[in-house]
Amino acid sequence: MILPCLDEAAALPRVLAAIPPGYRPIVVDNGSSDGSPEIAAEHGAKVVHEPRRGYGAAVHTGLEVATADVVCVLDADGSLDPAELPALVALTRPRTLVVGARRPAGRGAWPWHARAGNRLLAALVRRRGVPVTDIGPVRAARREDLVALGVADRAFGYPLELLLRAGAAGWTITEVPVTYRPRAAGTRSKVSGSVRGTLRAVRDMAAVLR
Numbered sequence: 001m002i003l004p005c006l007d008e009a010a011a012l013p014r015v016l017a018a019i020p021p022g023y024r025p026i027v028v029d030n031g032s033s034d035g036s037p038e039i040a041a042e043h044g045a046k047v048v049h050e051p052r053r054g055y056g057a058a059v060h061t062g063l064e065v066a067t068a069d070v071v072c073v074l075d076a077d078g079s080l081d082p083a084e085l086p087a088l089v090a091l092t093r094p095r096t097l098v099v100g101a102r103r104p105a106g107r108g109a110w111p112w113h114a115r116a117g118n119r120l121l122a123a124l125v126r127r128r129g130v131p132v133t134d135i136g137p138v139r140a141a142r143r144e145d146l147v148a149l150g151v152a153d154r155a156f157g158y159p160l161e162l163l164l165r166a167g168a169a170g171w172t173i174t175e176v177p178v179t180y181r182p183r184a185a186g187t188r189s190k191v192s193g194s195v196r197g198t199l200r201a202v203r204d205m206a207a208v209l210r
Contacts, residue, residue, distance in 0.1 A: 001072040001085065002062030003027045003045070004055055009034040010186030011078035016043040019082045026065055027076065028058040036076075056151070056158030063146055072140045078184030079109065080138050088140040088176050095145055095171045097162070100138035100178035109182045121160060121205050128209075130167035131175075135159050135205065138178055145171075156204035164208065 001019065005012070005027050012027070019025055027040035028048050037047045050061040059073055070092050072085050080100070088098040104110040121135050137159065146162075149169065153161045166173055 001025055001074060001082070002059060002066060003040075003074055003076040004030060004058035004062070005032060005036050005040065005076040006030040006053075006058075007032045007034045007036060008076040008078075008184075009036045009039050011076060011184035012036060012039050012045075013043055014184065015074075015076055015078055015082060016040065016045055020086055023072070023082070023085065024068065026062050028062045028065075030054070030058045052154060054155040054158075056154040056156070056161075059158055060151070060154065063143060066143055069142060069144070070140060071143045071146065073138065075137045079181050081179055081181070084178050085138075085140065088138070088178075091174055091176065092140050092142060093172065094142060095169070096141065097166045097171055097173045098140045099132060099134065099163075099173065099175050100136045101132070101134040101175040102136060102180035103177050105179050106182045109180050117199075124209055125160065125163055125167075128164060128167065130163050130173060132163060132173060133175060135163065136175075136178075153204070153208055156200065157208040160205040161208045 001023050003025055016025055025045040026048060027045040028050050029037045030050050031053055041047050048061055048065050050058050070089055074080055074082060091098045118135055122133050125132055149165045151158060151162050151165055
């Protein structure tokens with residue numbers, strides 16, 4: 001499983017401790033300054049460094065390093081429970097993308113501006129024939145299939161481009177509800193943590209739709 005990481009030291013111990021047996025975590029550090037790589041290594045993760053800033057860059061590097069037939073991608077901020085991954089993996093088939101559709105649990109889990117941006121983007125994606133309600137940060141698919149899609153975005157547009165390419169290629173796209181909790185104390189979201197962060201992510205994703 002791939003964990004893109006930028007300054008998630010406060011969340012990593014809990015996240016890595018919750019990973020189900022048999023799952024091999026790859027923490028792709030994207031320039032942390034809080035000791036995240038060292039903490040990840042101490043808790044048994046394989047650590048890879050990706051100096052190019054960007055969510056898509058981190059995920060792509062994780063794909064290149066992974067060796068498992070099926071890979072999962074999960075945020076490292078503690079907002080998502082790794083224990084829910086087997087439900088997604090169980091549905092993976094060739095040319096199938098399984099996406100976690102977030103269900104907020106707890107006050108402040110999903111700020112209004114982030115939820116509004118996500119709702120708008122999901123509606124635009126549905127208009128292109130991709131049946132999703134969430135441009136989710138958790139997903140599972142066969143590694144070989146993901147690489148073959150050739151997703152090019154290396155910023156926040158990566159998840160949306162992945163959905164569009166999978167839809168255009170005729171993949172089966174399945175959503176599974178996942179619990180979305182407030183992120184770990186001591187960490188800050190690069191997207192939902194501020195209106196500016198949300199607007200930046202929406203801008204990156206909207207560029208993919210052009």
